[in-house]
Amino acid sequence: MGQLPDHWVVRELTERDYGIDLMVEIFAPGLKDAKGKDAFAATGAVFHIQIKGTEESLKPVHAGTINYCIDKKSLSYVEKFSTPFLLFRVSVTDPQSIYFLWIQRYIKDVMDRETPMWREDMEDSITVRIPPENKLSNGINKIEGIAYRPKYLEELAEFSEIYTDIGSRIGAIRTGMHDVNQEVIADLKNRACRAQRLNVLLTRNECCINRQSLDALIQYIVGLDKQEGRSTEPPEEYNFKILAQSITGMGLVENFVLENDGLSAY
Structure with a gap:
């Protein structure tokens, strides 16, 4: 808990053990605020944490990853949610060494490609590989970025329609x-004003909108x-169209950009 940023509000979920330790x-x-003190604004970005601790130090295996054997029932439970679930692998002997994994994206990008029948296999657990x-x-x-993604996708779908x-x-x-x-004119303006309130989309897209x-x-x-108003093209028309169409293949583009930086989406 002490390693998390101050602007993250952490809530413990201890009433039932369904695999969610923290929200x-x-x-x-x-x-x-009105008194000049630091204040924070709600963003709507939420994620869950499942904590798995060990008394041993966390060291990469020969492949360079931090491996953990996780129960398949937990994975099946997690993938039902749109809210991101992150596995936090923690060493109590070295609290600075905390590694994380976005479980749903790992299932999609790794497990479903490498072992597509993992859900039907007889084993009760499976090893996940956390990038160092x-x-x-x-x-x-x-x-x-992971926490904002569900809201981003929701707003992107609405923007695309608008x-x-x-x-x-206009065409x-x-x-x-x-x-x-x-x-x-009033109807078109109202539609554009609605798009202007899509806060997450407008602050996190890569299309300069x-x-x-x-x-x-x-x-x-x-x-x-006015007739002269129709003689010019709409402002930033190309970028608007690219953003409206960007929901198609979004995951592939994300992976491509991250791989170029030596990172993974999960």
Whole structure:
């Protein structure tokens, strides 16, 4: 517990042993309250921790990974959740050596590829291989990225629906195939304002789309009722389209980018 950041609110779940030891909610630092003291904002990012401790020191095996033999029932339970589950492997003799593994992604990227029939095998347990770079002391940003992912995907799906509608209607207006009046303008503007409230998506996407991008789009929409406003292309149209379509193959792209940096998604 003492190794976790201050802006992580940690709740112990001890009433029943279902494999969840801690629930962590991430808050964003950098704010000030009315008295000028440090304050934190809720982000909606949550993840669970399953702690597995040992009195021995944690050392990589010959393959360079930190291995742990985990019960398959725990894995079957964990993969039912969209909330990320992280396995924390902890040595009580060396509390600085804490390694983590995103279990659901490990199942998808490793187990289902290497041993696709692991669920049907007779063994009660299976060995997972924790990458040595997944050390808590330098993995805070990676863990937070994992925790934000479910909300990011939810907002990305909503954005894709919103912008596909906005983009197609703007295209039809520019070609004279769609009526344009104050009611249409107001509806398009409201849709864009809804996209502007997708906080996680707008602060964590790799397509350079942010609130300023939506501000520019809203201003463009307001000018569509004038003929000269339809003669120019929508602002950042290419980046908007790329973001709206990025949900397809997202996992493959994530893995490709991380592998180039010598890291794993899990």
